[in-house]
Each structure stands twice: as C-alpha cells, then as structure tokens.
Amino acid sequence: MTDHDLPVIAHWIDGAESAPTGGRTAPVYNPATGAVQAHVALAGEADIQAAIASASRGFAEWSGSSIAKRQSVLFAFRELLNARKGELAEILTAEHGKVLSDAMGEIARGQEVVELATGFPHLIKGAYSENASSGVDVYSLKQPLGVVGIISPFNFPAMVPMWFFPIALAAGNAVVLKPSEKDPSASLWLARLWKEAGLPAGAFTVLQGDKVAVDGLLEAPEVQSISFVGSTPIAQYIYETASKNGKRVQALGGAKNHMLVLPDADLDLVADSAVNAGFGAAGERCMAISVVLAVEPVADELIAKVTERITKLRIGNGADADEPDMGPLISGAHREKVASYVDIAEADGATIVVDGRGFSVDGHEEGFFFGPTLLDEVPTTSRAYTEEIFGPVLSVVRVNTYEEGLALINGGEFGNGTAIFTNDGGAARRFQHEVQVGMIGINVPIPVPVAYHSFGGWKKSLFGDAKAYGVHGFDFFTREKAVTSRWLDPATHGGINLGFPQNS
Known part of the structure; x- marks a missing residue:
C-alpha cells in the first residue's frame, strides 16, 4: 500500500x-x-x-x-x-x-x-x-x-x-x-x-x-x-x-511528580510502586512519578530493588497476544527528546543505573521504543530534574531529612501530584498539610482522584x-x-414606591 x-x-x-x-x-x-x-x-x-x-x-x-x-x-x-x-x-x-x-x-x-x-x-x-x-x-x-x-x-x-x-x-x-x-x-x-x-x-x-x-x-x-x-x-x-x-x-x-520515601517505609511496596508509576504507559502521563526522594539511609537498598524489577519488565508491541508490560513512545521525535534528557543528566553528573537509550525490540526495530531508565544522584540543578521528561525515566535524589525532601517538592514550579511512603501516620498527616501540591498519595503512587472528587494541580x-x-x-x-420574584396581591398593593428596596 x-x-x-x-x-x-x-x-x-x-x-x-x-x-x-x-x-x-x-x-x-x-x-x-x-x-x-x-x-x-x-x-x-x-x-x-x-x-x-x-x-x-x-x-x-x-x-x-x-x-x-x-x-x-x-x-x-x-x-x-x-x-x-x-x-x-x-x-x-x-x-x-x-x-x-x-x-x-x-x-x-x-x-x-x-x-x-x-x-x-x-x-x-x-x-x-x-x-x-x-x-x-x-x-x-x-x-x-x-x-x-x-x-x-x-x-x-x-x-x-x-x-x-x-x-x-x-x-x-x-x-x-x-x-x-x-x-x-x-x-x-x-x-x-x-x-x-x-x-x-x-x-x-x-x-x-x-x-x-x-x-x-x-x-x-x-x-x-x-x-x-x-x-x-x-x-x-x-x-x-x-x-x-x-x-x-x-x-x-505539566508536572514533575515526586515520591518522598521515609526510612520506615516498606521498600518492596515502594519499589513496586515506583516501577508502576514511573514506567507504566511508558511514563507518558502527567501523574507519572518522575523523582524518588529517598531519605537516607534507604537509597542504595531501594535502587537495588527497583533495578531488579526493571530487568524483568517486558517491552514490546502492546497489541501482541503475549502482552508486554510497556509499549513504545508516541513518536520518533519524542523518543529523541526523552533521550536528550538522559544525555543532560549524564553530563550534569548523574549516575545511569539502567540505560534505556538505544533500546529496540526484535522484529520491531523501526518502532519508537525507549527502555526503562533509572538515574541516581541527579543534581537538582539539572534540567533532567527540573523539567518534565514525559518518558520512562525515573530519577533518584538522595536527601537526609523529611524537611529537605519537602523543601524540594515545594520549591518546584509544578504542583500536580506527589506521594509519600511511610508507616508513620503522623508524618503522612504532616505531609498532606505542608506539601504545596494539588493531588497527594499516601502509600499510593498515582493519586488520581475518583470522579466525584476533582482532578487538578497547583502552581504551573x-x-x-x-x-x-x-x-x-x-x-x-x-x-x-x-431571579428575584414578586407576584402582587391585588388586595394589599399599596401603589408606587421609588425608594431603594429593603427588608421590612
């Protein structure tokens, strides 16, 4: 044809x-x-x-x-x-x-x-x-x-x-x-x-x-x-x-959604959630988790768990009978744009733990595939951190305290979605009060509200x-x-009154 x-x-x-x-x-x-x-x-x-x-x-x-x-x-x-x-x-x-x-x-x-x-x-x-x-x-x-x-x-x-x-x-x-x-x-x-x-x-x-x-x-x-x-x-x-x-x-x-992980969190739950929220729909969603803020000392263990899960992801044609976990990006141009952000992160000093650049699928070499990518120690001054990538790229930023992580979230120009992972109800309650974001998940990575609530973020x-x-x-x-309505009663109508209407 x-x-x-x-x-x-x-x-x-x-x-x-x-x-x-x-x-x-x-x-x-x-x-x-x-x-x-x-x-x-x-x-x-x-x-x-x-x-x-x-x-x-x-x-x-x-x-x-x-x-x-x-x-x-x-x-x-x-x-x-x-x-x-x-x-x-x-x-x-x-x-x-x-x-x-x-x-x-x-x-x-x-x-x-x-x-x-x-x-x-x-x-x-x-x-x-x-x-x-x-x-x-x-x-x-x-x-x-x-x-x-x-x-x-x-x-x-x-x-x-x-x-x-x-x-x-x-x-x-x-x-x-x-x-x-x-x-x-x-x-x-x-x-x-x-x-x-x-x-x-x-x-x-x-x-x-x-x-x-x-x-x-x-x-x-x-x-x-x-x-x-x-x-x-x-x-x-x-x-x-x-x-x-x-x-x-x-x-x-747009968005740059962060997941704040406290040291008491269940790291298996966090790793599952980060992979699902970071790489589902190939990261092409405004509620995707782009940044994991790992409060030390959990970063190394969490990165190991996320890496293990990434290696098991199956990428391919979404229409295949043996359905893969992740499909391609929308276009070749968008794939190049996503790759450019990984290049930027690498040039700015980030560690590339898993590299999705150059990924291809057998039999679909011309498809717009990009492999799941995991970055560690991404500088918060890098454009790879500050800008929306809109692809399967998950960045880890290590922080020392809850307060440091909160400040990074609140200091960003976006305020769409965020999540906190913890087993401490007091910390979660404090987070939902203090964070400057429109949609918040507590141990929920993609907090899209149900239909009878409303969807929308803050700031930009x-x-x-x-x-x-x-x-x-x-x-x-x-x-x-x-509508202000009066139907006159003929029996009590008292004539014309040009004064300003008032209660009596």
Whole structure:
C-alpha cells in the first residue's frame, strides 16, 4: 500500500464524517512498528467555521431537551461504551502504543466520569428562598454555557475527553472536541457512539487539526469555554489566549511528580510502586512519578530493588497476544527528546543505573521504543530534574531529612501530584498539610482522584480556577442566574414606591 492509498481520518460535523476542505494532513503512526498507518485531516478556516456552526445548531436542540431526555442519552452512551470498550482499547493501542490492559484502564477511568454524569440532575439544580423579603422570593437557575471546546493530548485520547464531555453534555452544552493529531481515531469512535446513543447531530463535533484548529476555537466568539490538558507552556498559552477572548478556561499543564520515601517505609511496596508509576504507559502521563526522594539511609537498598524489577519488565508491541508490560513512545521525535534528557543528566553528573537509550525490540526495530531508565544522584540543578521528561525515566535524589525532601517538592514550579511512603501516620498527616501540591498519595503512587472528587494541580500545573470533573466540572459547564420574584396581591398593593428596596 502506498502513502496515497492510506485512509484519511476526517472531522465529525453534523452527525457524520466530514471530508476536509483543505489539503493539509499529518501522518498517524503505529508507534510499535514506526509505519504510517493513516493520515489525519488538519482543519482549515472553512472546517473550523463548519464545526462551530454545527455545534451551535446542536446546542439549540440539545439544550432544549428535557432533563429526562438528556439523562436517557447519557445512560445509553454508558451502556454502549461498556459493551464495546474493547474496540476502543484496540484503537488506543494501535495509535498510541500503550498495552491493551493499560488502554482498558484508561477507558475505565473515563467511564467513572460518564457514570458520574448520569446522575447530573441533582448537580445542576438551583436553590429557592421563599419570602426573602416580604412577598419576594429569590431562586437560582443553572444553565449551560453554549458551545464548549475541548482540546485533548495524545497520551490519553479517550480518558481526557471523557473527563470533560460527559459533564458538558449533561449540563446541556454542545461540545467541539479537538483531539491530538497523533492519535485521532478514538474521537471519531466516540462520536459514532454518541450518535447511536441518541445525541442530536452537532451536539458532539470533532475538529481534527493542529495549532490552526486550536487557535480557531480560542478565538471564535461562539465558543464559550475551553478545557485543555497538555504541557505547561501550551496550557499557559491556552489560558491567556482564551481568557483574552472572554472564555472560561480550565487548562491543566505539566508536572514533575515526586515520591518522598521515609526510612520506615516498606521498600518492596515502594519499589513496586515506583516501577508502576514511573514506567507504566511508558511514563507518558502527567501523574507519572518522575523523582524518588529517598531519605537516607534507604537509597542504595531501594535502587537495588527497583533495578531488579526493571530487568524483568517486558517491552514490546502492546497489541501482541503475549502482552508486554510497556509499549513504545508516541513518536520518533519524542523518543529523541526523552533521550536528550538522559544525555543532560549524564553530563550534569548523574549516575545511569539502567540505560534505556538505544533500546529496540526484535522484529520491531523501526518502532519508537525507549527502555526503562533509572538515574541516581541527579543534581537538582539539572534540567533532567527540573523539567518534565514525559518518558520512562525515573530519577533518584538522595536527601537526609523529611524537611529537605519537602523543601524540594515545594520549591518546584509544578504542583500536580506527589506521594509519600511511610508507616508513620503522623508524618503522612504532616505531609498532606505542608506539601504545596494539588493531588497527594499516601502509600499510593498515582493519586488520581475518583470522579466525584476533582482532578487538578497547583502552581504551573493548572491555569484557571476550575479543576476537571467532580463538582468543579458541573460548576465550570454551567452558569447561574439569580431571579428575584414578586407576584402582587391585588388586595394589599399599596401603589408606587421609588425608594431603594429593603427588608421590612
């Protein structure tokens, strides 16, 4: 098959696949083989306008639907997703590279938000105060925003959109999803499922593309809000540009998550957790543990245990029947970027305990594989320590006290996730109070909150006031009206009073 024979992944507009109007496309790779398996359309101005116009029409119909109707569509989507999630997992593995079990785990975490959203009537109801003043009642209404934009990253092409769109749709909004151009097919699969569930055409729109599509959503006056997950520089750009254009924004950025290991911790539990949190999904997740802060004298023993576990990890094609533990990175360019950070660490004086550079898989030599990498004594001044690597690289930094480790965590520019491993309840309680991070694990390495809480960090890990899903999500995707009402009683009406209203 030649490059010209490969399929082109299209937009989803007006409830159907929509051929792109421009000629721009980008390659979509199979990361395990390195081969181009499709091309994805890159939206031009006409595509952007068509998508937004479709969503505006969809909003007019969907927002006018009864709560009961909206809830029935959400339940139908939940059932369809649960029945067919294996199909979606295969798409994720083919385009992202993650192993099938990890893809199924991604979908399961997205399903939690779908299930939360099915109970939305309780979460969007207003409040009522009778006789707030004599004969005056005051009540509030929660109404949808309108057309809302979601810009999702490559690492979770199903879960991250599901953090936002179930709640947005439950509240009566219309969604325009701009997926990553690196793994775009999951978005169309989800769009077809919404159509089958009974969602009106236009209420869920997919706009494929790159920065042109992103800027189109950020600047369009019809788009009322933007939800984003990605790197911190892009999150800041999204926040500043969308805010300048009068939109609500929840922009979740990058991370450099630390695990603080106290001397009393169970080191076997710590080693298992560090390997799972550092190398799961090939480290391509914002909640990955990047740095182990080992309070001496545990570092040597812990490094030995982690090294032993790394040597047993199986790396390969995530679609293989004999499923490996870890798949490839998303692209060749990203693999080179990850390798560059290991080069930096080595040049800055770190010890390379396990080196994943140059790793390849037999039969998949062109795949974008990078072996699990363990670094020791990484200088805290090195860019390999201060910047997000987003790959299977775990750094160990040795500290002498709890206070020294805490200061390193709090001194970083990110505040996404962190964990402490200890058997001392007092130390754990102190840590959760003193650490300046939004999501904390106590003997839990990846503390992603369940759906009825909310996801989001502090500092440069979150731009905007609203976190993802939970109560924050329903607050973000609705706006409140307050109504002050008086119905006059003809028997007691006393004429005109031009004074300022006051209680009597």
